[in-house]
Amino acid sequence: MAKDPVRVLVTGAAGQIGYALVPMIARGVMLGPDQPVILHMLDIPPAAESLNGVKMELVDAAFPLLKGVVATTDVVEACTGVNIAVMVGGFPRKEGMERKDVMTKNVSIYKSQASALEKHAAANCKVLVVANPANTNALILKEFAPSIPEKNISCLTRLDHNRALGQISERLTVQVSDVKNVIIWGNHSSTQYPDVNHATVATSAGEKPVRELIADDAWLNGEFITTVQQRGAAIIKARKLSSALSAASAACDHIRDWVLGTPQGTWVSMGVYSDGSYNVPAGLIYSFPVTCANGEWAIVQGKCFVT
Numbered sequence: 001m002a003k004d005p006v007r008v009l010v011t012g013a014a015g016q017i018g019y020a021l022v023p024m025i026a027r028g029v030m031l032g033p034d035q036p037v038i039l040h041m042l043d044i045p046p047a048a049e050s051l052n053g054v055k056m057e058l059v060d061a062a063f064p065l066l067k068g069v070v071a072t073t074d075v076v077e078a079c080t081g082v083n084i085a086v087m088v089g090g091f092p093r094k095e096g097m098e099r100k101d102v103m104t105k106n107v108s109i110y111k112s113q114a115s116a117l118e119k120h121a122a123a124n125c126k127v128l129v130v131a132n133p134a135n136t137n138a139l140i141l142k143e144f145a146p147s148i149p150e151k152n153i154s155c156l157t158r159l160d161h162n163r164a165l166g167q168i169s170e171r172l173t174v175q176v177s178d179v180k181n182v183i184i185w186g187n188h189s190s191t192q193y194p195d196v197n198h199a200t201v202a203t204s205a206g207e208k209p210v211r212e213l214i215a216d217d218a219w220l221n222g223e224f225i226t227t228v229q230q231r232g233a234a235i236i237k238a239r240k241l242s243s244a245l246s247a248a249s250a251a252c253d254h255i256r257d258w259v260l261g262t263p264q265g266t267w268v269s270m271g272v273y274s275d276g277s278y279n280v281p282a283g284l285i286y287s288f289p290v291t292c293a294n295g296e297w298a299i300v301q302g303k304c305f306v307t
């Protein structure tokens with residue numbers, strides 16, 4: 001029997017991440033190839049015409065899984081009945097700025113959208129904040145939507161996680177799909193700590209530690225870390241725009257693993273509220289290693305990087 005459609009909200013849908021993300025969702029990249037979806041797309045009035053253009057393209061693409069499109073500048077209409085909310089709406093930083101420099105503009109958006117989600121989203125809606133500063137925006141959303149369970153509010157550090165996998169795979173000339181269990185600790189900012197101390201690579205002789213295979217601690221403790229920390233800035237310098245296709249893909253990975261589960265023996269990085277694990281103050285939104293099953297994440301314990 002065909003599944004009921006899932007309603008997925010994308011805010012900032014007329015922007016560049018939105019333009020990369022909505023076709024991925026409509027193709028089943030986020031929720032699976034047998035899961036019908038109804039897309040809710042929100043943007044602000046100056047972007048209304050462009051948003052309508054995205055809607056026209058979604059119709060023209062004739063995605064078999066796409067059962068409806070709501071394209072609106074009305075936050076209540078956008079949030080009504082949504083099961084998943086991907087919060088991309090906001091302003092990206094420009095070259096030379098830190099992500100916290102867009103804080104004033106973006107945080108106020110998350111205050112007002114928190115109450116719309118709280119009042120109008122489906123019960124148990126899962127929320128992913130992408131817009132920067134992502135951890136702070138998620139924290140604001142959590143504080144201003146107290147009836148949404150804390151465990152349902154997360155922010156994106158999967159892009160950093162995927163960037164770390166990508167750097168290891170390039171360095172070792174192995175398939176990125178053979179590398180797993182890196183960890184991004186902390187904020188989606190240049191203060192994050194990308195950790196390879198438990199990461200492994202699948203080889204013909206079994207799983208081997210990344211540190212052993214790379215055999216270059218100076219690179220792993222230096223250039224590797226700064227490359228991952230600074231990758232967002234490097235993309236902005238190269239493209240004159242911030243990352244979009246990789247951010248959209250990471251958002252799909254984040255939601256897919258949260259809803260459908262992480263593979264056995266694999267963890268991923270998610271920005272989630274701290275329960276005090278690893279002595280991170282309780283209530284902060286912080287990136288930890290997590291496994292997911294039955295639609296719930298759990299922080300992986302015992303992977304402390306301070307030895």
Ligand SMILES: NC(=O)c1ccc[n+]([C@@H]2O[C@H](COP(=O)([O-])OP(=O)(O)OC[C@H]3O[C@@H](n4cnc5c(N)ncnc54)[C@H](O)[C@@H]3O)[C@@H](O)[C@H]2O)c1
Pocket residue numbers: 011012013014015016017018042043044047088089090091092093102106109129130131132133134156157159160188242243244247
């Ligand atoms: N967490 C991550 O890994 C990650 C990665 C890449 C980008 N980002 C962030 O994602 C955000 C979006 O990036 P982008 O490149 O798509 O930007 P963009 O400027 O291309 O698109 C943002 C869209 O948000 C819309 N918007 C602004 N205020 C809004 C509001 N109140 N409600 C709804 N929509 C609103 C804008 O009109 C625009 O269409 C930025 O903050 C960027 O820094 C985060």
Ligand SMILES: O=C(O)C[C@H](O)C(=O)O
Pocket residue numbers: 092093099132159231232233235242243
């Ligand atoms: O770096 C940025 O400002 C955009 C995004 O957060 C990224 O990491 O690519």
